[in-house]
Amino acid sequence: MHTPDDALEQARMSYEGHLNTCRQCAADRAPCAVAKHLRRAYNSLDLAARRGASRGPATRMG
Numbered sequence: 701m702h703t704p705d706d707a708l709e710q711a712r713m714s715y716e717g718h719l720n721t722c723r724q725c726a727a728d729r730a731p732c733a734v735a736k737h738l739r740r741a742y743n744s745l746d747l748a749a750r751r752g753a754s755r756g757p758a759t760r761m762g
Contacts, residue, residue: 704748704749704752705749707745708742708745708746711741711742711745712742714741715735715738715739715741718734718735719731719735722734
């Protein structure tokens with residue numbers, strides 16, 4: 701089973717891999733639309749992971 705950390709690491713690797721292989725990103729020295737999408741996906745996963753970590757373990761009420 702994948703953990704949130706695995707998903708975050710995969711998103712980071714996808715973004716960095718894209719920047720290293722995309723001709724448009726390399727030629728323009730600016731991220732293309734795909735790179736921007738991958739970066740947003742990474743940022744969303746990172747934010748969700750940090751929010752989850754700040755809450756701590758879930759407790760049952762009742």
